[in-house]
Amino acid sequence: MPLHASSTLSANRSLPPGRAIVVNDDRRMASGMAQWLCSLGWHASATGNADEAMQVLGRGACDVCVVDGLLPEHAAEQLINAVRAASPLTGIVVMLPPHAQASASMGLATLGRSASLSAADAFVNAPVRDDDLLAAIGIAYRAGRLRQVPESDPDANASSVLGDHATIRHVLDIVGRIANTPATVLITGESGTGKSLVAREIHRASTRRPRRFVEVACGSLSESLLESELFGHVAGAFTGATADRDGKFRQADGGTIFLDEIATASPSMQIKLLRVLQDMQFEPVGGTDTHCVDARLILATHENLAGLVAAGRFRDDLFWRINVVTIEMPALRSRASDIPLLASHFLSAAVAKAGRPVDGFTGDALDAMLHHAWPGNVRELEHAVERGVFMGRSRRIEITDLPPAVAAGGTGILAANPDLVATSDLKNAMAQPERQLIIDALSRHGWRRDAAARSLGINRTTLYKKLKRLGMDLATLQPARQ
Secondary structure: OOEEHHOOOOOOOOOOOOEEEOOOHHHHHHHHHHHHHOOOEEEEEEEHHHHHHHHHHHHHHHHHHHEEEEOOOHHHHHHHHHHHOOOOEEEEEEEEOOOOEOOOOOOOOOOHHHHHHHHEEEEEEEOOHHHHHHHHHHHHHHHHHHHOOOOOOOOOOOOOOOOOOOHHHHHHHHHHHHHHOOOEEEEOOOOOOOOHHHHHHHHHHHOOOOOEEEEEHHHHOOOOHHHHHHHOOOOOOOOOOOOOOOOOOHHHHEEEEEEEEEEOOOOHHHHHHHHHHHEEEOEEEOOOOOOEEEEEEEEOOOOOHHHHHHHHOOOOOHHHHHOOOOEOOOOOHHHHHHHHHHHHHHHHHHHHOOOOOOOOHHHHHHHHHHOOOOOOOHHHHHHHHHHHHHHOOOEEEHHHHHOHHHOOOOOHHHHOHHHHHHOOOOOOOOHHHHHHHHHHHHHOOOOOOOHHHHHHHHHHHHHHHHHHHOOOHHHHHHHHHO
């Protein structure tokens, strides 16, 4: 139920600043209120009507919308409904005339206005006192955070980072600890190890999840294109710039921006990025207006940034600014026990694309995958499994269906992991590691199948299917493991 701010006189000045929109047809009042919020650290925009407010909301996430309840032609009610539909997590504060009362059950009887205004989260009376407005904003902010966006995907809460090796468990532990902090994150590791997946997992596990995750492949763009891509441009800034265009940072306002292959940034771009990291302010290419954003920054590289700093190819001040929390993704060859689990996951995805039934791998095929050193890491494994599904003719992927380099095998993984030497019964070579992974996960989580499934990166239904396929009877296994 919406609350009246006058009942909460203690201003919540510890509320974390966010993004706000002030809507009032008295533009002077709107501008003054927005400037005051900016002085408290908020990113506040002043608008004179509902259309302008929705345009600002369309440019990025908004934490709170402060609306004049006496906008003409029932515009306030229409705006509240529009904001609710477009951004359910935005808290709404309505400013009422002196002594007016608002009630979710009675509507606005004293105003003779539509009861739609009672859909707001908080109310404040004019003349607006600073403490009352801050209290109302705090109420609306928290109400917005408490609203949940329903998930249509049953696997939406499952991690997309798969594996049960200790190194992956360590990565996910760090993700869980820093997801809801503002810390800048640097993800390192060889190409193909899943750095982008970890960046998305950080966003998914954070309160920024309802907002946008924006990814930029820095290495694929020239310096001039990268600057426009990140910061946007104004019309006429260069040939072909016929209209203003928002950059990735504005698109990620309220969400997360992921800069992949940051080591490729030029020295001048590194200077621009350093300024953005310090105060989250920038100007679009060809423009003079300064924009402020609230975005979580995650960066990734497969290069040794410390070595590049020593060689004078990367700014040391930028390096120390982004090296707040570092997550190192392990190479696949160092977590070879995860190969059967990953291969099974990629097989299911490839089968869905191919539209033909494939039950698994032959012993020879799995043996080759366990022997291969995987220089391309998880990405190479995914492509190898896809090729096997697309090229194969039988219900099981054979060694001849795999890429030649994988089929040829090697000793790279086995040298580092002698426990993975294939058993004499090649038919069971894939089933045995997968069975052990499931037993270990169940044992760690007190034999709770929902928790074990989450730790394996699958849902409970998929775990049931695997238990059935592997012939695992938990009633027999559990006592033996206790």
